[in-house]
Amino acid sequence: MKRRVRAGIAGAGFIGAVHIEALRRLGYVDVAALADVSGAREKADALGVPRGYADYREMLDKEHLDVLHICTPNDTHLAVGSDALEHGVHILCEKPMTKTLAEAEALARLAREKGLLGGMNFMYRFYPNVMEMRDMVQGGEAGRIYTVHGSYLQDWLYYDTDYSWRLDSAQSGQSRAFADIGSHWIDMVEWITGQRVTEVLADFETFHKTRKKPLGKAETFSNKPQGPGGYEEVDIDTEDYAAVLFRFSGGAHGSCVISQVYGGRKNQAIVSVGGSQCALHWDSEEVNTLWIGKRESANRSLVRDPALLHPNAAAIAAYPGGHAEGFGDAVKQNFSAFYQNVLSGGALEPLYATLEDGMREMRICEKIIESARGDRWVTL
Numbered sequence: 001m002k003r004r005v006r007a008g009i010a011g012a013g014f015i016g017a018v019h020i021e022a023l024r025r026l027g028y029v030d031v032a033a034l035a036d037v038s039g040a041r042e043k044a045d046a047l048g049v050p051r052g053y054a055d056y057r058e059m060l061d062k063e064h065l066d067v068l069h070i071c072t073p074n075d076t077h078l079a080v081g082s083d084a085l086e087h088g089v090h091i092l093c094e095k096p097m098t099k100t101l102a103e104a105e106a107l108a109r110l111a112r113e114k115g116l117l118g119g120m121n122f123m124y125r126f127y128p129n130v131m132e133m134r135d136m137v138q139g140g141e142a143g144r145i146y147t148v149h150g151s152y153l154q155d156w157l158y159y160d161t162d163y164s165w166r167l168d169s170a171q172s173g174q175s176r177a178f179a180d181i182g183s184h185w186i187d188m189v190e191w192i193t194g195q196r197v198t199e200v201l202a203d204f205e206t207f208h209k210t211r212k213k214p215l216g217k218a219e220t221f222s223n224k225p226q227g228p229g230g231y232e233e234v235d236i237d238t239e240d241y242a243a244v245l246f247r248f249s250g251g252a253h254g255s256c257v258i259s260q261v262y263g264g265r266k267n268q269a270i271v272s273v274g275g276s277q278c279a280l281h282w283d284s285e286e287v288n289t290l291w292i293g294k295r296e297s298a299n300r301s302l303v304r305d306p307a308l309l310h311p312n313a314a315a316i317a318a319y320p321g322g323h324a325e326g327f328g329d330a331v332k333q334n335f336s337a338f339y340q341n342v343l344s345g346g347a348l349e350p351l352y353a354t355l356e357d358g359m360r361e362m363r364i365c366e367k368i369i370e371s372a373r374g375d376r377w378v379t380l
């Protein structure tokens with residue numbers, strides 16, 4: 001039988017609860033405790049977690065964790081992650097890795113010095129049809145890759161009355177839309193193609209230059225009108241929209257549109273790969289289907305089915321064909337890859353995004369910000 005692993009969660013908001021559920025589905029991880037600056041005990045009770053701490057440092061001192069999951073706002077990731085590493089605890093960090101590239105470098109360096117593992121929750125890699133695209137592209141079936149394009153669209157910040165900590169650059173960082181969701185898109189594209197971004201040209205826009213920040217608490221991803229407590233008008237200095245052109249190391253050219261103010265799209269990521277042998281198109285709102293486009297024959301729609309997928313993709317498709325798998329399943333598969341490496345003492349070749357990958361995404365993001373501000377191509 002596998003050894004059991006003890007996990008703790010820092011930050012039990014939207015994604016913290018997702019982490020807890022996904023960890024339980026692995027079967028060999030005990031979620032020993034959570035920490036949250038707001039209502040830790042109540043959150044622990046509601047999620048069936050034995051103990052809730054107001055201060056994650058007390059949790060680290062008392063709980064003898066193997067892994068800490070960092071699910072707090074971006075500006076806290078460096079401190080929370082560093083404290084965990086100093087306690088000899090592996091870390092599984094939410095994206096973006098930190099608020100700045102310098103912070104990401106410091107966190108990755110500390111993990112290396114301590115000889116501890118660090119994983120990122122770039123879970124898009126673990127949708128079976130995304131892995132299938134990777135298997136096909138890297139196995140040569142798509143031929144030479146000419147283009148990669150796509151988008152990541154949301155509407156939860158559509159109105160100027162929508163508010164969250166993500167709109168405060170002091171908490172979220174200098175980029176918002178790209179760092180928050182474009183980071184998933186570019187990690188997925190580099191993962192699928194095996195090509196590295198070498199140059200970027202970006203156009204940013206902030207459509208709501210001011211927003212109505214509620215004086216009471218604002219919920220992330222809430223499309224309800226904010227509470228009755230009144231609001232203050234605040235200036236917004238991060239982008240609602242980013243369009244980016246990319247040049248890749250293997251000669252591919254790419255482009256994406258990232259928006260958090262696109263009506264009706266709740267959370268839609270699209271990746272389209274144009275190769276010399278076929279085209280591949282995946283849409284997270286049609287998560288179980290992969291479109292394969294050909295010129296000389298009829299196009300195909302591959303419905304996710306482990307019996308039909310390439311080996312790496314089949315390995316992460318947990319259910320038979322026709323039984324839909326989605327967001328929670330991709331998170332579970334990402335954690336499974338990370339925890340298997342924890343159990344092997346770091347002996348496995350990681351398929352999950354490492355802290356080095358998280359740092360790389362931060363570097364791409366900083367170059368995109370530089371490009372948008374300077375209105376010019378920037379080389380990585």
Ligand SMILES: NC(=O)c1ccc[n+]([C@@H]2O[C@H](COP(=O)([O-])OP(=O)(O)OC[C@H]3O[C@@H](n4cnc5c(N)ncnc54)[C@H](O)[C@@H]3O)[C@@H](O)[C@H]2O)c1
Nearest residue numbers: 011012013014015035036037038071072074094095121220
């Ligand atoms: N991988 C994904 O698809 C995905 C999805 C959503 C969020 N995220 C990332 O996860 C992180 C959290 O986002 P969220 O949407 O869950 O936010 P959220 O606001 O819903 O939850 C954050 C929680 O952290 C708590 N918190 C704040 N500071 C803390 C501290 N110092 N110590 C302990 N708890 C603290 C808050 O009280 C809150 O409960 C962000 O970095 C975000 O980018 C990733």
